[in-house]
Amino acid sequence: MNKNSKATLFLGLPYYLWAAFFIVIPLFMVVWYGLTDKTGAFTLANVLSIMRPAHMKALILSIVLSLGATVVCLLLAYPLCMFLVESQKKADSFLVMLLIVPMWMNFLLRTYAWQSILEKTGILNAFLNAIGLPSQHLINTPGGIILGMVYDFLPFMILPIYNALEKIDVNVVNAAHDLGANGTQTFTRVIFPLSLPGVISGITMVFVPALTTFVISSLLGGGKILLIGNVIEQEFTLAYDWHLGSGLSLVLLIFIILNIVVSTAFDRAEV
Amino acid sequence: MKSRARFLKKIYIGLIFIFMYAPIVLLIIQSFNKSKSRAKWGGFTLEWYRTLFEDAGIIQAFTTTITVALISSAVAVVLGTAACVAMQRMGRRRKNIIMGVTNIPMLNADIVTGVSLMLLFMSIGMQLGYGTVLLSHITFNIPYVILNVMPRFNELNPHVYEAALDLGANPVYAFARTVLPEIMPGIGSGALMAFTMSLDDFIITHFTTGAGVYTLSTKIYSEVKMGIKPEIYALSSMIFVTVLVLLVLVNRVQHQMVRGEGDEE
Numbered sequence A: 001m002n003k004n005s006k007a008t009l010f011l012g013l014p015y016y017l018w019a020a021f022f023i024v025i026p027l028f029m030v031v032w033y034g035l036t037d038k039t040g041a042f043t044l045a046n047v048l049s050i051m052r053p054a055h056m057k058a059l060i061l062s063i064v065l066s067l068g069a070t071v072v073c074l075l076l077a078y079p080l081c082m083f084l085v086e087s088q089k090k091a092d093s094f095l096v097m098l099l100i101v102p103m104w105m106n107f108l109l110r111t112y113a114w115q116s117i118l119e120k121t122g123i124l125n126a127f128l129n130a131i132g133l134p135s136q137h138l139i140n141t142p143g144g145i146i147l148g149m150v151y152d153f154l155p156f157m158i159l160p161i162y163n164a165l166e167k168i169d170v171n172v173v174n175a176a177h178d179l180g181a182n183g184t185q186t187f188t189r190v191i192f193p194l195s196l197p198g199v200i201s202g203i204t205m206v207f208v209p210a211l212t213t214f215v216i217s218s219l220l221g222g223g224k225i226l227l228i229g230n231v232i233e234q235e236f237t238l239a240y241d242w243h244l245g246s247g248l249s250l251v252l253l254i255f256i257i258l259n260i261v262v263s264t265a266f267d268r269a270e271v
Numbered sequence B: 001m002k003s004r005a006r007f008l009k010k011i012y013i014g015l016i017f018i019f020m021y022a023p024i025v026l027l028i029i030q031s032f033n034k035s036k037s038r039a040k041w042g043g044f045t046l047e048w049y050r051t052l053f054e055d056a057g058i059i060q061a062f063t064t065t066i067t068v069a070l071i072s073s074a075v076a077v078v079l080g081t082a083a084c085v086a087m088q089r090m091g092r093r094r095k096n097i098i099m100g101v102t103n104i105p106m107l108n109a110d111i112v113t114g115v116s117l118m119l120l121f122m123s124i125g126m127q128l129g130y131g132t133v134l135l136s137h138i139t140f141n142i143p144y145v146i147l148n149v150m151p152r153f154n155e156l157n158p159h160v161y162e163a164a165l166d167l168g169a170n171p172v173y174a175f176a177r178t179v180l181p182e183i184m185p186g187i188g189s190g191a192l193m194a195f196t197m198s199l200d201d202f203i204i205t206h207f208t209t210g211a212g213v214y215t216l217s218t219k220i221y222s223e224v225k226m227g228i229k230p231e232i233y234a235l236s237s238m239i240f241v242t243v244l245v246l247l248v249l250v251n252r253v254q255h256q257m258v259r260g261e262g263d264e265e
Helices: A002-011 A014-034 A044-052 A053-085 A088-103 A107-118 A123-130 A140-167 A170-178 A182-213 A215-220 A228-237 A242-270 B003-029 B049-056 B055-085 B092-107 B109-125 B130-154 B157-167 B171-200 B203-208 B216-223 B230-264
Strands: none
Touching: A002 B055, A002 B171, A014 A044, A014 A242, A014 B055, A014 B092, A014 B109, A014 B130, A044 A053, A044 A088, A044 A242, A053 A140, A053 A182, A053 A228, A053 B003, A088 A140, A088 B003, A088 B157, A088 B171, A088 B230, A107 A123, A107 A215, A107 B003, A107 B216, A107 B230, A123 B157, A140 B003, A170 A182, A170 A242, A182 A228, A182 A242, A182 B109, A215 A228, A228 A242, A228 B203, A228 B216, A242 B109, A242 B130, B049 B055, B055 B130, B055 B171, B055 B216, B055 B230, B092 B130, B109 B130, B109 B203, B130 B171, B130 B203, B130 B216, B157 B171, B203 B216, B216 B230
16 A cells, blocks of 8 residues: 555656745746846846836736725626526526636637727727717727726626526525514625625636736727836836846736735634 | 615626626627727627738637637646646655645746746746646646536545456556546636636736737737737637637536436426
8 A cells, every 4th residue: 555655646746846946946936036137136126126217107007907806896787697507597508608708719809809898980889879979989998998997807797606606595595584684784794794705706817807807908008008017028028128127027916915815814813 | 675675686686797798798899890099989780700810919819719718728637637637646744745835836827927037938938828828728738627627526435436447457447447537527617717818818828928929918018008909809709709608508408408307307
C-alpha cells in the first residue's frame, strides 16, 4: 500500500512542475520587473508611477466604471434570477442556458457589434427617433463603456446568483411566511442572506475583468478613453517598457488581492 | 393583479434576452449583407459564406483556434486528472497549497496572467508564436479541469477501489473500473469548459502570440480599425448556430430521457 501511494503521488508531479513554472515563476517575474529598473537595481519608481496624473486618471476611471458596471449587473441579474427560480419550471433552466449561449459568439465581435447599435446614426437612435424620443449619444462615452462591460460580464453575475437562489429550500421560505413574515421581511431576512454567497462571487467575477479590461474601452471608447488596462497594454506592446508595465500590473494585483480577501471574509462570516 | 405581475416579469425577462441577443442577431444579419459597410444594407447575399473558404488568412486563424483549443484541453485533462488522483493521497496542508496555486489563474486578471507568461517566455528566449500560445492555454485550462474533477473525488467511496485491489485487480485496472466511471462526468464538464475558455480567449493570446500567428480573436482585434471582413461574420455565425443547435439537441435528448424514465415508473 505504501509503495502504491508513493507511485500515486508521482502522478501529480507533471502538474506541480507545470504550475511552478507557468503560474508561480511568471508571477514572480512580474514582481521582479516591477521592482527593478533597466540596470536591475531595486526601485519603487515603476509602482509609484501610478501617481502620474495620466495613470491616476486611468485608474480612477477604471475603478468608477467597473464599480458602476458591477452594480448595474447586480441590479439586472438579481430580479431576473428571482423570476426564473420562482416559477420552478424545467423550461427555465433552459432559459438560463440560453443566457450563457451568447458567450459562444466571439466576445470581440459581440462588443464590436455594439458600435453599430450605439453609433450616432446607429440602430438604437433610429429606433428612439422612430418612437419619437431624442437621440442618445453613448458611443465613445464612459456610459457606452459601462454598457459594454455589463453586456460582456452579465452572465458571470447571473450564474452564481441563480445557483444560490435555486438551492434555497422552499420550506424555509414557507416557514417564514407561516411565522408571519410579509414579503419584504421574507426577502431581507431569509432569501437575500441565503443568496449572499452567490452575490459575492458574482461581484468578484464581474469586478476583476471589468477593472482590468482594455478591449471594451478600445472598442467602445474610440481610443479616446484610456483605462488602466489600456495603459498597461500599451507599455508592453507599444512602448516595450516591461518594468513600468509590470509596476502598474502590481498595482492591479493589489486590487485583485483585496477583492479576494474581502470576498473570502464575507464567505467566512456566512459560515 | 397577480397575472399583471406575472406579465411584467415576463416582459423583464424578455428585455434581458433582447439585450443579450441584439448584437448577435445584428452580426448574423451582417453576414448576409451585400454591402461591405456595416452602416447600410446592400441586399441579401450568400457571397461571404463562399469567399470565406477562399480566404487563407481566416481559415488559418480558424485552424489555429480549433487546434489550440483541442490540444490544450486534452493536455489539461490528462495533467489535471492525474493531479487530482495524486492529491487524494496527500496531507491537507500540501493539498491546500496546490489548490491555492491552482486558483491563481482563475482569480487573477487575464491581463496580468498574459503579461506574466509573456515575460517568462521572453526571458528564457522562447520565440512567441503557436507554441507559446499553446503552453499558455494549457496553463489557464488545467484549473478548470481540476475544479470540475476534484468534487467528484470527494464524493467517491475509496473503499470500492481498495476492495478491487484486495480482490486481485492491479492498480491501473482497479482505477479504470471503479474510479474512472465515477469521475467521468467531471472530466467531461471540465474538458468542455476548458475548450470553451480556450476558444473565446483573447487577452492571454494577445500577449503570448508572435508575428504571423493569429487565432480568430486576435485576427478580429487586428482588423477592427480597418473594418472587419464580412467573411468573419459568416464564419462566426456558422460557429454560433452550430453550437446553439447542438445545445438544443442535447437538451431535448436529456429531456426525453428524463421523461422516458418517468413513464416507466
